[in-house]
Amino acid sequence: MSTAPNINRQRQALLRSLPSVSALLEHEEVRDWLNGLPRSSVVAALQSAVQDTRERILSGEITNEPDSHDLLARAEADLLVRSMPSLRRVVNATGIVLHTGLGRAPLCDAAIEAIVEGASGYCNLEWDLSTGARGSRSAHARSLITSITGAEAATVVNNNAAATLMILRTFAAGKEVIVSRGQLIEIGGSFRLPEIFEAGGAILREVGTTNRTRLSDYEKAITDRTAIIMRVHPSNYRVVGFTEETSIAELAELAHQHNLIAVDDLGSGALIDFADLGLPDEPCVRASIEAGADLACFSGDKLVGGPQAGIIVGKQDLIARIEKHPLMRTYRVDKLTLLALEATLRHYLDLDEAIKNIPTLSMLRASTDELARRARELADQLAQAIPGEHFFVCSDVGFAGGGSLPAKELQTVVVQWRPEHVSVALAMKCMREAEVPVIARVRDDAICLDLRTLRDGDFEAVVDAIITAASEADDPPRSGISLPII
Ligand SMILES: *Cc1c(COP(=O)(O)O)cnc(C)c1O
Numbered sequence: 001m002s003t004a005p006n007i008n009r010q011r012q013a014l015l016r017s018l019p020s021v022s023a024l025l026e027h028e029e030v031r032d033w034l035n036g037l038p039r040s041s042v043v044a045a046l047q048s049a050v051q052d053t054r055e056r057i058l059s060g061e062i063t064n065e066p067d068s069h070d071l072l073a074r075a076e077a078d079l080l081v082r083s084m085p086s087l088r089r090v091v092n093a094t095g096i097v098l099h100t101g102l103g104r105a106p107l108c109d110a111a112i113e114a115i116v117e118g119a120s121g122y123c124n125l126e127w128d129l130s131t132g133a134r135g136s137r138s139a140h141a142r143s144l145i146t147s148i149t150g151a152e153a154a155t156v157v158n159n160n161a162a163a164t165l166m167i168l169r170t171f172a173a174g175k176e177v178i179v180s181r182g183q184l185i186e187i188g189g190s191f192r193l194p195e196i197f198e199a200g201g202a203i204l205r206e207v208g209t210t211n212r213t214r215l216s217d218y219e220k221a222i223t224d225r226t227a228i229i230m231r232v233h234p235s236n237y238r239v240v241g242f243t244e245e246t247s248i249a250e251l252a253e254l255a256h257q258h259n260l261i262a263v264d265d266l267g268s269g270a271l272i273d274f275a276d277l278g279l280p281d282e283p284c285v286r287a288s289i290e291a292g293a294d295l296a297c298f299s300g301d302k303l304v305g306g307p308q309a310g311i312i313v314g315k316q317d318l319i320a321r322i323e324k325h326p327l328m329r330t331y332r333v334d335k336l337t338l339l340a341l342e343a344t345l346r347h348y349l350d351l352d353e354a355i356k357n358i359p360t361l362s363m364l365r366a367s368t369d370e371l372a373r374r375a376r377e378l379a380d381q382l383a384q385a386i387p388g389e390h391f392f393v394c395s396d397v398g399f400a401g402g403g404s405l406p407a408k409e410l411q412t413v414v415v416q417w418r419p420e421h422v423s424v425a426l427a428m429k430c431m432r433e434a435e436v437p438v439i440a441r442v443r444d445d446a447i448c449l450d451l452r453t454l455r456d457g458d459f460e461a462v463v464d465a466i467i468t469a470a471s472e473a474d475d476p477p478r479s480g481i482s483l484p485i486i
Contacts, residue, residue, distance in 0.1 A: 007060075014057045017065045021046045029072055033079065041082060042075075049074040091458040091465075093440040095398035095412050095450025097363045098268075102439065104301040104308070106359045108347065111306065111340035118339040125335045138323065140338050141311075144345040148271055149285045151296070151313035155323055156341065157331040161191050163297035163310030164265055166331060167228075168200025170322045171261055175227035180213035180245065181206045183232040193232060202227070212244040215254060222258050229255045231293075233267040233283055252292030261295065261318065264288045268401075269298020269311070271348050277355070279364055280400065280408040285313060294318055300337070302401070305360035306344035307337045363452055364400060364410070371413035371451040378449065378459055379415045385463045386470050392416045396443065398450050414448040419470060427469040434465035 024030060024046045033042050049071045056062045092102045107115075128135030138155045145154035157163050168177065177197065184193050184206060197204040205226070207217040218229055229251050248264050255262035270282040282303060288296045295318055300309030310331075312322060322328065333341075347354045355361050372393060379391040398412035419427045424442055431438040431447075438461060440447050449462060 010063070011057055011060075014062065014065060015054060018050060018053060018057075019066075019068050019071065021050060024050075024068060024071065024075075027068070027072060030075075033076075037079065037083065041079060045075040045078040045082065046071075048078060088437075090437040090439055091461050092453040093438055093449040093458075093462065095396075095410075095414070095441065095448075095452045096401060097360055097453055098302050098401040099453075105305045107307065107340055108305065108344055108357045108359060110343040110347065110357065114339040114343035115336050119336055123335055123339070125338070137332065137335075137338060141342045141345060144342060144349075145311060145313060148345060148348045149289055149296075149313050151285075151289045153316040153319035154311060154313045155319050156300075156333050156338070157310040157312065157328070158333055158337075159301075159308055160265070160267065160297055160299040160310040161196065162331040163312045164196055165200050166310075166322050166325065166328065167263055167295055167297065167312065168197060168202040169327055170325045171318070172200065172202035172227040174201060174203075176203045176205045176221075176223065176225045177228040177230050177263075178205045178207055178218055178221045178226060179230050179232060180208045180217075182208065182210050182213055182245070183234050185232060185234050213246060214244060215246045215250050218246065218251065218254055222254075222260070226258070226260055228261045228263050230263040230265065232265040247291065248288055248293050249291040252294070255294070256292070262293050264293040264296040266296055266298040268302035268304075269296070270303050271345075272351060272354060272361075274303075277361075277365060280410075289313060300341055300344075303360065304344065305358040307340040309333055309337055309341055359455075366452055368395065368411055368413055374454070374456070375413045375415050375451045378451070378454070378462065381459055381463055382415065382417070382466060386467055389417065389420055389466075389470050394448075396448060396450070398452055410452070412450055412452045414450045416446045416448055417466065418446040422469065422472045426472055427466075430469035430472050431465040434461070434468055436461035436465065438462050438465040 021043060025034075025043070030042065030046070052074065053062065053066050053071060057066070090102060092099060094102070096102075098104050124135070125140075126135050126137050127133075128139075141156055142154050145156075146152065157166055179193070184204075185191075194204055203225070205221050207213055207221045222229075231246075231248050231251055248262065252262035254260075264283075266283050266285060266288060268282055270284045271286075273284055273287075275281045285296055285298060293314065295312060295314035297310060297312045298304070300306045300311055304311075312319065344358065347357045355365060372395075375393040379393050382389070382391045392415070394414050394416045396412055396414045397409050398414075400408045400410055417427075418424070422430075424445055424447055427447060428440065428442065431440060438449075438458075440449050442448065454462065
Protein backbone atom coordinates (compact mmCIF):
# COMPACT_ATOMS: atom_id res chain seq x y z
CA MET A 1 0.00 0.00 0.00
CA SER A 2 1.40 3.39 -0.94
CA THR A 3 1.81 5.96 1.71
CA ALA A 4 1.32 9.71 1.33
CA PRO A 5 5.01 10.49 0.94
CA ASN A 6 5.16 7.81 -1.77
CA ILE A 7 2.31 9.37 -3.68
CA ASN A 8 3.96 12.76 -3.39
CA ARG A 9 7.22 11.36 -4.70
CA GLN A 10 5.40 9.76 -7.66
CA ARG A 11 3.62 13.01 -8.49
CA GLN A 12 6.86 14.98 -8.25
CA ALA A 13 8.44 12.55 -10.70
CA LEU A 14 5.53 12.94 -13.12
CA LEU A 15 5.70 16.73 -12.87
CA ARG A 16 9.43 16.64 -13.60
CA SER A 17 8.75 14.55 -16.70
CA LEU A 18 6.38 17.20 -18.12
CA PRO A 19 7.97 18.73 -21.21
CA SER A 20 8.64 22.46 -21.10
CA VAL A 21 6.85 24.87 -23.42
CA SER A 22 10.14 25.64 -25.15
CA ALA A 23 10.70 21.91 -25.76
CA LEU A 24 7.20 21.59 -27.22
CA LEU A 25 7.87 24.57 -29.49
CA GLU A 26 10.60 22.52 -31.16
CA HIS A 27 8.19 19.83 -32.40
CA GLU A 28 7.77 19.80 -36.13
CA GLU A 29 3.99 19.89 -35.75
CA VAL A 30 4.22 23.06 -33.68
CA ARG A 31 6.54 24.70 -36.21
CA ASP A 32 3.79 24.11 -38.78
CA TRP A 33 1.28 25.86 -36.54
CA LEU A 34 3.63 28.82 -36.23
CA ASN A 35 3.49 29.28 -40.00
CA GLY A 36 -0.19 30.18 -39.87
CA LEU A 37 -0.81 31.40 -36.33
CA PRO A 38 0.61 34.16 -34.13
CA ARG A 39 3.39 32.88 -31.86
CA SER A 40 1.66 34.35 -28.80
CA SER A 41 -1.45 32.21 -29.42
CA VAL A 42 0.60 29.05 -29.93
CA VAL A 43 2.61 29.70 -26.76
CA ALA A 44 -0.58 30.43 -24.80
CA ALA A 45 -2.18 27.17 -25.98
CA LEU A 46 0.94 25.16 -25.08
CA GLN A 47 1.16 26.83 -21.67
CA SER A 48 -2.43 26.06 -20.95
CA ALA A 49 -2.02 22.40 -22.04
CA VAL A 50 1.02 22.03 -19.74
CA GLN A 51 -0.71 23.80 -16.87
CA ASP A 52 -3.83 21.69 -17.29
CA THR A 53 -1.79 18.47 -17.26
CA ARG A 54 0.13 19.68 -14.20
CA GLU A 55 -3.14 20.19 -12.34
CA ARG A 56 -4.40 16.78 -13.35
CA ILE A 57 -1.18 15.17 -12.07
CA LEU A 58 -1.53 16.98 -8.75
CA SER A 59 -5.16 15.92 -8.40
CA GLY A 60 -4.17 12.31 -9.09
CA GLU A 61 -6.18 12.11 -12.29
CA ILE A 62 -3.04 11.37 -14.33
CA THR A 63 -0.80 8.60 -12.99
CA ASN A 64 1.24 7.78 -16.10
CA GLU A 65 4.06 9.75 -17.55
CA PRO A 66 2.53 12.52 -19.71
CA ASP A 67 2.94 11.99 -23.43
CA SER A 68 3.90 15.04 -25.50
CA HIS A 69 1.51 13.92 -28.24
CA ASP A 70 -1.42 14.20 -25.81
CA LEU A 71 -0.20 17.62 -24.78
CA LEU A 72 0.04 18.74 -28.40
CA ALA A 73 -3.41 17.36 -29.17
CA ARG A 74 -4.83 19.39 -26.28
CA ALA A 75 -3.05 22.51 -27.44
CA GLU A 76 -4.30 22.00 -30.98
CA ALA A 77 -7.91 21.63 -29.86
CA ASP A 78 -7.48 24.75 -27.76
CA LEU A 79 -6.02 26.67 -30.70
CA LEU A 80 -8.93 25.62 -32.89
CA VAL A 81 -11.46 26.98 -30.41
CA ARG A 82 -9.46 30.17 -29.86
CA SER A 83 -9.06 30.85 -33.55
CA MET A 84 -12.80 30.64 -34.19
CA PRO A 85 -14.68 33.93 -34.07
CA SER A 86 -17.04 34.19 -31.13
CA LEU A 87 -19.90 35.54 -33.25
CA ARG A 88 -20.31 33.35 -36.30
CA ARG A 89 -22.67 31.55 -38.63
CA VAL A 90 -24.92 28.88 -37.18
CA VAL A 91 -27.53 26.68 -38.83
CA ASN A 92 -31.05 27.39 -37.63
CA ALA A 93 -32.95 24.09 -37.64
CA THR A 94 -35.44 25.25 -35.00
CA GLY A 95 -38.08 26.31 -37.51
CA ILE A 96 -38.40 29.65 -35.71
CA VAL A 97 -38.00 32.11 -38.56
CA LEU A 98 -37.46 35.16 -36.35
CA HIS A 99 -35.32 33.79 -33.56
CA THR A 100 -33.86 36.63 -31.50
CA GLY A 101 -31.13 34.36 -30.11
CA LEU A 102 -30.08 33.46 -33.64
CA GLY A 103 -30.03 37.00 -34.99
CA ARG A 104 -33.64 37.33 -36.22
CA ALA A 105 -33.99 38.00 -39.96
CA PRO A 106 -31.33 36.67 -42.34
CA LEU A 107 -30.63 39.44 -44.85
CA CYS A 108 -31.57 39.31 -48.50
CA ASP A 109 -28.80 39.17 -51.12
CA ALA A 110 -29.34 42.79 -52.13
CA ALA A 111 -28.77 43.93 -48.53
CA ILE A 112 -25.56 41.92 -48.28
CA GLU A 113 -24.32 43.31 -51.59
CA ALA A 114 -25.18 46.83 -50.47
CA ILE A 115 -23.17 46.39 -47.27
CA VAL A 116 -20.15 45.02 -49.12
CA GLU A 117 -20.29 47.70 -51.78
CA GLY A 118 -21.08 50.65 -49.51
CA ALA A 119 -18.97 49.77 -46.50
CA SER A 120 -15.81 48.52 -48.19
CA GLY A 121 -14.93 52.11 -48.93
CA TYR A 122 -16.62 55.44 -48.29
CA CYS A 123 -20.29 56.24 -48.77
CA ASN A 124 -22.46 59.36 -48.78
CA LEU A 125 -23.83 58.61 -45.30
CA GLU A 126 -24.26 62.28 -44.38
CA TRP A 127 -23.38 63.91 -47.64
CA ASP A 128 -25.89 65.39 -50.02
CA LEU A 129 -24.54 64.59 -53.48
CA SER A 130 -26.76 67.15 -55.21
CA THR A 131 -25.57 70.11 -53.14
CA GLY A 132 -22.16 68.88 -52.10
CA ALA A 133 -23.01 69.86 -48.52
CA ARG A 134 -23.62 68.00 -45.29
CA GLY A 135 -26.73 65.82 -45.56
CA SER A 136 -28.83 63.71 -43.21
CA ARG A 137 -28.33 60.00 -42.64
CA SER A 138 -32.01 59.41 -42.07
CA ALA A 139 -32.79 60.82 -45.51
CA HIS A 140 -31.62 57.64 -47.25
CA ALA A 141 -34.41 55.25 -46.38
CA ARG A 142 -37.05 57.96 -45.88
CA SER A 143 -38.69 58.11 -49.30
CA LEU A 144 -38.82 54.31 -49.59
CA ILE A 145 -40.44 53.98 -46.17
CA THR A 146 -43.01 56.69 -46.88
CA SER A 147 -43.95 55.28 -50.27
CA ILE A 148 -44.31 51.76 -48.88
CA THR A 149 -46.31 52.77 -45.80
CA GLY A 150 -48.18 55.84 -47.05
CA ALA A 151 -46.88 57.88 -44.12
CA GLU A 152 -45.91 61.56 -44.49
CA ALA A 153 -42.50 61.12 -42.91
CA ALA A 154 -40.18 58.51 -41.40
CA THR A 155 -37.04 58.17 -39.35
CA VAL A 156 -34.84 55.27 -38.31
CA VAL A 157 -33.29 54.43 -34.93
CA ASN A 158 -31.43 51.41 -33.54
CA ASN A 159 -34.38 49.20 -32.69
CA ASN A 160 -38.05 49.38 -31.86
CA ALA A 161 -37.35 49.74 -28.14
CA ALA A 162 -35.42 52.92 -28.96
CA ALA A 163 -38.25 54.04 -31.25
CA THR A 164 -40.78 53.71 -28.42
CA LEU A 165 -38.47 55.48 -26.03
CA MET A 166 -37.80 58.37 -28.44
CA ILE A 167 -41.54 58.88 -28.95
CA LEU A 168 -42.13 58.95 -25.19
CA ARG A 169 -39.17 61.26 -24.50
CA THR A 170 -40.17 63.68 -27.21
CA PHE A 171 -43.87 63.98 -26.50
CA ALA A 172 -44.66 62.58 -23.08
CA ALA A 173 -41.85 63.47 -20.64
CA GLY A 174 -43.63 64.33 -17.40
CA LYS A 175 -46.98 63.69 -19.06
CA GLU A 176 -49.43 60.82 -19.16
CA VAL A 177 -49.76 58.08 -21.74
CA ILE A 178 -52.89 55.97 -21.79
CA VAL A 179 -52.42 52.27 -22.57
CA SER A 180 -54.77 49.32 -22.25
CA ARG A 181 -53.89 47.01 -19.37
CA GLY A 182 -54.09 44.05 -21.77
CA GLN A 183 -51.23 45.51 -23.81
CA LEU A 184 -48.65 46.03 -21.08
CA ILE A 185 -46.28 43.52 -22.49
CA GLU A 186 -42.95 42.04 -21.64
CA ILE A 187 -40.96 40.85 -24.61
CA GLY A 188 -38.03 38.47 -24.21
CA GLY A 189 -34.76 40.09 -23.21
CA SER A 190 -36.20 42.47 -20.60
CA PHE A 191 -38.25 44.76 -22.79
CA ARG A 192 -40.99 45.61 -20.32
CA LEU A 193 -43.32 48.33 -21.34
CA PRO A 194 -43.76 49.88 -17.86
CA GLU A 195 -39.97 50.13 -17.56
CA ILE A 196 -39.64 51.76 -20.96
CA PHE A 197 -42.23 54.29 -19.84
CA GLU A 198 -40.24 55.03 -16.74
CA ALA A 199 -37.05 55.44 -18.76
CA GLY A 200 -38.96 57.72 -21.12
CA GLY A 201 -40.04 59.91 -18.20
CA ALA A 202 -43.69 59.29 -19.06
CA ILE A 203 -46.46 58.45 -16.64
CA LEU A 204 -48.31 55.30 -17.55
CA ARG A 205 -52.10 55.40 -17.22
CA GLU A 206 -53.37 51.83 -17.49
CA VAL A 207 -57.00 51.50 -18.44
CA GLY A 208 -59.49 48.66 -18.75
CA THR A 209 -58.93 45.11 -17.63
CA THR A 210 -56.61 42.45 -18.96
CA ASN A 211 -59.20 41.06 -21.33
CA ARG A 212 -61.45 44.05 -22.11
CA THR A 213 -60.75 47.68 -22.76
CA ARG A 214 -63.43 49.92 -24.27
CA LEU A 215 -63.17 53.31 -25.91
CA SER A 216 -64.98 54.80 -22.91
CA ASP A 217 -62.18 53.51 -20.62
CA TYR A 218 -59.66 55.58 -22.60
CA GLU A 219 -61.98 58.58 -22.70
CA LYS A 220 -62.48 58.63 -18.93
CA ALA A 221 -58.71 58.55 -18.36
CA ILE A 222 -57.96 61.68 -20.39
CA THR A 223 -56.85 64.64 -18.27
CA ASP A 224 -55.02 67.87 -19.04
CA ARG A 225 -51.77 66.01 -18.40
CA THR A 226 -52.42 63.40 -21.11
CA ALA A 227 -50.09 63.55 -24.11
CA ILE A 228 -50.47 60.23 -25.93
CA ILE A 229 -52.99 57.46 -26.44
CA MET A 230 -51.01 54.38 -27.34
CA ARG A 231 -51.79 50.96 -28.72
CA VAL A 232 -49.17 48.25 -28.27
CA HIS A 233 -49.25 45.06 -30.27
CA PRO A 234 -49.09 42.24 -27.71
CA SER A 235 -46.55 40.47 -29.88
CA ASN A 236 -45.79 37.31 -27.99
CA TYR A 237 -49.03 36.39 -26.33
CA ARG A 238 -52.75 36.36 -26.94
CA VAL A 239 -55.68 37.24 -24.75
CA VAL A 240 -58.37 34.84 -25.87
CA GLY A 241 -61.99 34.23 -24.97
CA PHE A 242 -64.13 37.09 -23.65
CA THR A 243 -62.10 39.97 -25.03
CA GLU A 244 -62.59 43.45 -26.35
CA GLU A 245 -59.98 45.75 -27.80
CA THR A 246 -60.37 49.23 -29.15
CA SER A 247 -59.19 49.70 -32.73
CA ILE A 248 -56.44 52.15 -33.64
CA ALA A 249 -59.02 54.02 -35.78
CA GLU A 250 -61.23 54.63 -32.74
CA LEU A 251 -58.22 55.56 -30.60
CA ALA A 252 -56.95 57.99 -33.23
CA GLU A 253 -60.35 59.65 -33.50
CA LEU A 254 -60.56 60.02 -29.73
CA ALA A 255 -56.99 61.36 -29.55
CA HIS A 256 -57.67 63.96 -32.21
CA GLN A 257 -60.88 65.15 -30.50
CA HIS A 258 -58.74 65.94 -27.47
CA ASN A 259 -55.69 67.24 -29.30
CA LEU A 260 -53.61 64.22 -28.29
CA ILE A 261 -51.19 62.06 -30.25
CA ALA A 262 -52.23 58.53 -31.26
CA VAL A 263 -49.26 56.15 -31.28
CA ASP A 264 -49.27 52.58 -32.58
CA ASP A 265 -46.40 50.32 -31.47
CA LEU A 266 -46.77 47.60 -34.08
CA GLY A 267 -43.91 45.38 -32.93
CA SER A 268 -43.20 43.39 -36.08
CA GLY A 269 -44.88 45.73 -38.48
CA ALA A 270 -45.86 43.95 -41.66
CA LEU A 271 -45.20 46.05 -44.76
CA ILE A 272 -47.51 43.92 -46.87
CA ASP A 273 -50.89 42.39 -46.15
CA PHE A 274 -50.08 39.03 -44.55
CA ALA A 275 -53.63 37.73 -44.70
CA ASP A 276 -53.60 38.24 -48.49
CA LEU A 277 -50.55 35.99 -48.70
CA GLY A 278 -52.21 33.21 -46.73
CA LEU A 279 -50.05 33.98 -43.70
CA PRO A 280 -51.15 34.53 -40.10
CA ASP A 281 -52.63 38.00 -39.96
CA GLU A 282 -50.36 40.70 -38.62
CA PRO A 283 -51.03 44.44 -38.25
CA CYS A 284 -49.90 46.25 -41.36
CA VAL A 285 -48.08 49.58 -41.09
CA ARG A 286 -50.01 51.15 -43.96
CA ALA A 287 -53.34 50.18 -42.38
CA SER A 288 -52.32 51.81 -39.12
CA ILE A 289 -51.41 55.09 -40.87
CA GLU A 290 -54.63 54.96 -42.91
CA ALA A 291 -56.60 54.42 -39.71
CA GLY A 292 -55.25 57.72 -38.41
CA ALA A 293 -52.28 56.84 -36.19
CA ASP A 294 -50.12 59.95 -35.86
CA LEU A 295 -47.04 57.83 -35.24
CA ALA A 296 -46.39 54.13 -35.69
CA CYS A 297 -43.18 52.26 -34.89
CA PHE A 298 -41.88 48.79 -35.72
CA SER A 299 -38.71 46.68 -35.92
CA GLY A 300 -36.52 46.39 -38.99
CA ASP A 301 -35.48 42.80 -38.27
CA LYS A 302 -38.79 41.11 -37.56
CA LEU A 303 -41.32 40.66 -40.36
CA VAL A 304 -39.74 43.40 -42.48
CA GLY A 305 -36.84 40.96 -42.86
CA GLY A 306 -34.08 43.56 -42.74
CA PRO A 307 -31.33 44.59 -40.32
CA GLN A 308 -31.93 45.48 -36.68
CA ALA A 309 -33.56 48.89 -36.65
CA GLY A 310 -36.52 50.78 -35.24
CA ILE A 311 -38.61 52.56 -37.85
CA ILE A 312 -40.87 55.45 -36.86
CA VAL A 313 -43.43 56.66 -39.41
CA GLY A 314 -46.12 59.32 -39.19
CA LYS A 315 -46.88 63.04 -39.34
CA GLN A 316 -44.16 65.27 -40.72
CA ASP A 317 -44.15 67.76 -37.83
CA LEU A 318 -44.00 65.00 -35.20
CA ILE A 319 -41.15 63.15 -36.92
CA ALA A 320 -39.29 66.46 -37.24
CA ARG A 321 -39.60 67.01 -33.48
CA ILE A 322 -38.26 63.50 -32.77
CA GLU A 323 -35.31 64.10 -35.10
CA LYS A 324 -34.47 67.35 -33.32
CA HIS A 325 -34.42 65.73 -29.88
CA PRO A 326 -30.87 65.67 -28.47
CA LEU A 327 -31.22 62.01 -27.49
CA MET A 328 -31.74 61.04 -31.13
CA ARG A 329 -27.98 61.12 -31.57
CA THR A 330 -27.59 58.27 -29.08
CA TYR A 331 -29.92 55.99 -31.03
CA ARG A 332 -28.72 56.73 -34.51
CA VAL A 333 -28.03 53.81 -36.80
CA ASP A 334 -24.77 53.12 -38.57
CA LYS A 335 -24.09 52.91 -42.29
CA LEU A 336 -24.22 49.09 -42.37
CA THR A 337 -27.79 49.18 -41.10
CA LEU A 338 -28.87 51.92 -43.48
CA LEU A 339 -27.28 50.20 -46.46
CA ALA A 340 -29.02 46.92 -45.65
CA LEU A 341 -32.33 48.55 -44.76
CA GLU A 342 -32.59 50.54 -47.97
CA ALA A 343 -31.76 47.50 -50.11
CA THR A 344 -34.33 45.37 -48.26
CA LEU A 345 -37.05 48.02 -48.48
CA ARG A 346 -36.50 48.50 -52.21
CA HIS A 347 -37.85 44.97 -52.77
CA TYR A 348 -41.15 46.04 -51.21
CA LEU A 349 -41.90 48.36 -54.12
CA ASP A 350 -43.03 45.18 -55.90
CA LEU A 351 -44.91 42.56 -53.90
CA ASP A 352 -43.66 39.62 -55.99
CA GLU A 353 -40.08 40.82 -55.69
CA ALA A 354 -40.43 41.10 -51.93
CA ILE A 355 -41.80 37.58 -51.57
CA LYS A 356 -39.17 36.13 -53.86
CA ASN A 357 -36.14 37.90 -52.44
CA ILE A 358 -36.67 38.46 -48.74
CA PRO A 359 -35.71 35.28 -46.87
CA THR A 360 -38.11 35.72 -43.94
CA LEU A 361 -41.06 36.08 -46.29
CA SER A 362 -40.12 33.07 -48.41
CA MET A 363 -39.52 30.95 -45.30
CA LEU A 364 -42.88 31.91 -43.82
CA ARG A 365 -44.61 31.19 -47.11
CA ALA A 366 -42.92 27.87 -47.92
CA SER A 367 -45.59 25.23 -48.59
CA THR A 368 -45.60 21.91 -46.75
CA ASP A 369 -45.17 20.13 -50.13
CA GLU A 370 -42.02 22.08 -50.77
CA LEU A 371 -40.78 21.52 -47.21
CA ALA A 372 -41.52 17.77 -47.49
CA ARG A 373 -39.59 17.50 -50.75
CA ARG A 374 -36.56 19.16 -49.20
CA ALA A 375 -36.93 17.10 -46.01
CA ARG A 376 -36.76 13.87 -48.04
CA GLU A 377 -33.63 15.15 -49.73
CA LEU A 378 -31.97 15.92 -46.39
CA ALA A 379 -33.09 12.61 -44.86
CA ASP A 380 -31.59 10.75 -47.86
CA GLN A 381 -28.29 12.59 -47.54
CA LEU A 382 -28.16 11.83 -43.80
CA ALA A 383 -29.05 8.14 -44.24
CA GLN A 384 -26.36 7.74 -46.88
CA ALA A 385 -23.72 9.48 -44.77
CA ILE A 386 -24.55 7.72 -41.50
CA PRO A 387 -25.44 4.04 -41.91
CA GLY A 388 -27.19 2.53 -38.90
CA GLU A 389 -29.03 5.72 -37.96
CA HIS A 390 -32.63 6.36 -39.00
CA PHE A 391 -34.06 9.60 -40.24
CA PHE A 392 -37.77 10.12 -40.71
CA VAL A 393 -39.65 12.84 -42.51
CA CYS A 394 -42.49 13.96 -40.24
CA SER A 395 -45.10 16.67 -40.17
CA ASP A 396 -45.03 18.94 -37.16
CA VAL A 397 -46.21 22.30 -35.94
CA GLY A 398 -43.67 25.11 -35.79
CA PHE A 399 -43.74 28.76 -34.82
CA ALA A 400 -43.03 31.90 -36.77
CA GLY A 401 -41.23 33.75 -34.03
CA GLY A 402 -39.46 33.20 -30.76
CA GLY A 403 -39.91 35.82 -28.05
CA SER A 404 -40.32 38.47 -30.64
CA LEU A 405 -43.34 37.44 -32.65
CA PRO A 406 -46.81 36.13 -32.07
CA ALA A 407 -46.82 32.52 -31.00
CA LYS A 408 -48.36 31.75 -34.36
CA GLU A 409 -48.44 28.13 -35.31
CA LEU A 410 -47.35 27.06 -38.74
CA GLN A 411 -47.73 23.59 -40.19
CA THR A 412 -44.24 22.44 -41.02
CA VAL A 413 -42.09 19.43 -41.96
CA VAL A 414 -39.11 18.10 -40.02
CA VAL A 415 -36.46 15.43 -40.35
CA GLN A 416 -36.64 13.50 -37.12
CA TRP A 417 -33.62 11.73 -35.63
CA ARG A 418 -33.66 9.55 -32.56
CA PRO A 419 -29.97 8.65 -32.13
CA GLU A 420 -29.17 4.95 -31.76
CA HIS A 421 -26.10 5.18 -29.56
CA VAL A 422 -26.15 8.55 -27.91
CA SER A 423 -28.57 10.51 -25.76
CA VAL A 424 -30.56 13.30 -27.36
CA ALA A 425 -29.00 15.81 -24.97
CA LEU A 426 -25.43 14.83 -25.85
CA ALA A 427 -26.21 14.72 -29.56
CA MET A 428 -27.72 18.23 -29.35
CA LYS A 429 -24.60 19.43 -27.53
CA CYS A 430 -22.30 17.93 -30.17
CA MET A 431 -24.34 19.54 -32.92
CA ARG A 432 -24.14 22.91 -31.14
CA GLU A 433 -20.39 22.57 -30.80
CA ALA A 434 -19.79 21.47 -34.38
CA GLU A 435 -17.55 23.52 -36.64
CA VAL A 436 -20.71 25.07 -38.08
CA PRO A 437 -23.05 24.82 -35.08
CA VAL A 438 -26.48 23.35 -35.76
CA ILE A 439 -29.34 24.40 -33.48
CA ALA A 440 -32.28 22.01 -33.61
CA ARG A 441 -35.34 21.49 -31.45
CA VAL A 442 -36.33 18.46 -29.40
CA ARG A 443 -39.76 16.98 -29.40
CA ASP A 444 -40.93 13.71 -27.89
CA ASP A 445 -37.33 12.79 -27.12
CA ALA A 446 -36.28 13.10 -30.73
CA ILE A 447 -34.19 15.71 -32.51
CA CYS A 448 -36.21 17.63 -35.07
CA LEU A 449 -34.61 19.50 -37.94
CA ASP A 450 -37.21 21.91 -39.26
CA LEU A 451 -36.95 22.51 -42.99
CA ARG A 452 -38.67 25.89 -42.79
CA THR A 453 -35.52 27.60 -41.52
CA LEU A 454 -32.95 25.23 -43.07
CA ARG A 455 -31.56 26.53 -46.31
CA ASP A 456 -30.20 24.24 -49.03
CA GLY A 457 -26.72 25.57 -48.34
CA ASP A 458 -27.06 24.32 -44.74
CA PHE A 459 -27.46 20.61 -45.57
CA GLU A 460 -23.74 19.91 -45.69
CA ALA A 461 -23.18 21.45 -42.25
CA VAL A 462 -26.12 19.47 -40.84
CA VAL A 463 -24.72 16.20 -42.22
CA ASP A 464 -21.25 16.98 -40.82
CA ALA A 465 -22.61 17.87 -37.38
CA ILE A 466 -24.74 14.73 -37.20
CA ILE A 467 -21.88 12.47 -38.33
CA THR A 468 -19.88 13.76 -35.34
CA ALA A 469 -22.82 13.59 -32.93
CA ALA A 470 -23.77 10.05 -33.95
CA SER A 471 -20.27 8.79 -33.27
CA GLU A 472 -20.34 9.98 -29.66
CA ALA A 473 -21.34 7.40 -27.10
CA ASP A 474 -22.99 7.68 -23.72
CA ASP A 475 -26.12 6.21 -22.17
CA PRO A 476 -28.41 4.30 -24.49
CA PRO A 477 -31.22 6.47 -25.81
CA ARG A 478 -34.78 6.06 -24.62
CA SER A 479 -37.62 5.71 -27.05
CA GLY A 480 -40.34 8.34 -27.31
CA ILE A 481 -43.63 8.94 -29.04
CA SER A 482 -43.44 9.28 -32.79
CA LEU A 483 -44.71 12.13 -34.90
CA PRO A 484 -46.80 11.18 -37.92
CA ILE A 485 -44.45 9.97 -40.62
CA ILE A 486 -45.21 11.36 -44.07
C1 LIG B 1 -40.30 43.28 -30.56
C2 LIG B 1 -41.10 44.41 -30.03
C3 LIG B 1 -40.49 45.54 -29.48
C4 LIG B 1 -38.99 45.62 -29.37
O1 LIG B 1 -38.44 45.75 -30.63
P1 LIG B 1 -36.85 45.64 -30.84
O2 LIG B 1 -36.68 45.99 -32.27
O3 LIG B 1 -36.47 44.26 -30.48
O4 LIG B 1 -36.25 46.65 -29.92
C5 LIG B 1 -41.28 46.56 -28.99
N1 LIG B 1 -42.63 46.47 -29.05
C6 LIG B 1 -43.25 45.41 -29.58
C7 LIG B 1 -44.75 45.38 -29.59
C8 LIG B 1 -42.52 44.34 -30.10
O5 LIG B 1 -43.12 43.27 -30.61
